[in-house]
Amino acid sequence: MKLNRLAISEEGFIFDPETGNSYTVNETGLKVLKALRAGQSPSEIAEALSEEFEISVPEALRDVEEFLESLKRFRLWEES
Amino acid sequence: MIKVAVSGINAVDNPGPGLGIIKGLRQGKIPVAPIGLAYDAMEPGIYLDHLVERAYLMPYPSEGEAPFLNRLLYIKEKEGLEVVIPALDAELPLFIDLESRLSAYGIKSFLPTKEQFRLRAKDRLQEVARRIGIKIPQTLAVTSIKELEEALSELSFPVMIKGLFYKALKAYTPAEAQQYFYSIAAEWGYPVLVQEVVEGEEVNVVGVGDGEGGHFGLLAIKKLWITSLGKIWTGVTITHSGLLKAAEDFVRAYAWRGAFELEVIAQDEDLYLVEINPRFPAWIYFAVGVGINLPERLLAAALGQEPERSWDYPAGKLYIRFTDDLVTELEVFQHMVTRGER
Structure with missing residues (x-):
């Protein structure tokens, strides 16, 4: 998976050593990225976010999917 | 000394x-x-x-x-x-x-041999790319306005209009393509090349071939910031495994001797060869700065010594050009x- 090759800093700076591209994410984006790398599914991540931010699971899932869309756009994420 | x-x-x-x-x-x-x-x-x-x-x-x-x-x-x-x-x-x-x-x-x-030097001609890229297992953007060689029109009907805009050895201009309309065709033909002669624009990351690799199929080190980079002339101003080292493999295959296939630079567009897993330069690029100090002193290794080779061959380098080293x-x-x-x- 492309996500595994990314260098992710605690400040939310992401560097792709294959393409040289860099990105920034906010704190939540960083959490989602780390969870994806740890092998969690979007619904598992949404559940964790819903608990942490006190929002409904569908709302959290929508946000996670939106984030995944951005990753897809940057060719960093492929649906398995 | x-x-x-x-x-x-x-x-x-x-x-x-x-x-x-x-x-x-x-x-x-x-x-x-x-x-x-x-x-x-x-x-x-x-x-x-x-x-x-x-x-x-x-x-x-x-x-x-x-x-x-x-x-x-x-x-x-x-x-x-x-x-x-x-x-x-x-x-x-x-x-x-x-x-x-x-x-x-x-x-x-x-230095490269005469035959190796000839590979840099843009009408030879297809054969080089095929031999090292990568692609090239669809390219048509034209020598007249009629042929240009035929080429344009096969490709979609924008297209690159290129001289055989130098110069590349991006044309967005048939009128622009025609104008660039005339100016490049006047400056660099025929054929003029019409090339599809491949979207992707522009990446480069520099190295020194040992003339026997091996090399004295490679460095891959991506240009982050370029001048209006397309020259690098800021860049970053990358470890694109496909690109580095293509460079090693290139050196092996042609037993390349001396310095070279490959310009490539990376689109997901696909690589498109755009240019071969049979010499060091102007950003060669980048290699020195990350510990691969290619100029010194080339000097050693010229002197008949065995140069160092190690070329481990980290991705994410930054190159900054500045004026003085x-x-x-x-x-x-x-x-x-x-x-x-x-």
Whole structure:
């Protein structure tokens, strides 16, 4: 998976050593990225976010999917 | 102290590789006294005496072999020149033709062969790409407006209009394509190439082939910020495994000898070969800065020594080019104009 090759800093700076591209994410984006790398599914991540931010699971899932869309756009994420 | 002549000391807005090469040589273990070869008395390297010990004006390669050879032999006589590292496309055919004669006079170099040099022609890219297992953007060679129109009907806009060796312009309309066709044909002759624009990441790799299918190190980079002339201003090292493999396959397939740079577009897993440069690029100091002193390794090879071959480098090292100022005496310019040397 492309996500595994990314260098992710605690400040939310992401560097792709294959393409040289860099990105920034906010704190939540960083959490989602780390969870994806740890092998969690979007619904598992949404559940964790819903608990942490006190929002409904569908709302959290929508946000996670939106984030995944951005990753897809940057060719960093492929649906398995 | 090895006396090494280096050309391309024109550190201008379209910089030559010479000063980067010299900085690398000076940082290497082999003690060197760099001699700058210039084609104009205003080339900045002439005035940078902390880098360039002595500087000489050269006759243009278009003046032919005899004046060029005589000038190099004159420098040999005056300075004890031992090695020459040419860095400009236009002079390379002469240096390649003269390599064995210069070597007999005690001036060594480490250059591609004539056949290897010919691979840089853009109408040869297809065969190179196929041989090393990568692609090229769809490219059609045209020699008339009628052929241009036919080519344009096969491709979608924008397209690149390119000279066989130099110049590339992006055309968004048929009128623009026609205008660029005429201007490139007038400047660089026929055929003119019409090429599909492939979207992706522009990545580059530099290396020195050992002439036997191996190499003395590779470095892959991505240009992050370029000037209006397309020249790198900021870049970052990358470890694109497909790109580095393509470079190793290239060196192996052609037993490449000497410096080279491959320009490639990476689109997901696909790589498209765009250009082969048979020399160091102007950003060669980037390799030196990350611990792969390719200029020094090329010098060692020219001297018949076995250069280092390790080329581990980290991804994410940053390259920053910057401008600088210097104030000096008119005398230096005067010497270059009147004597052709300083």
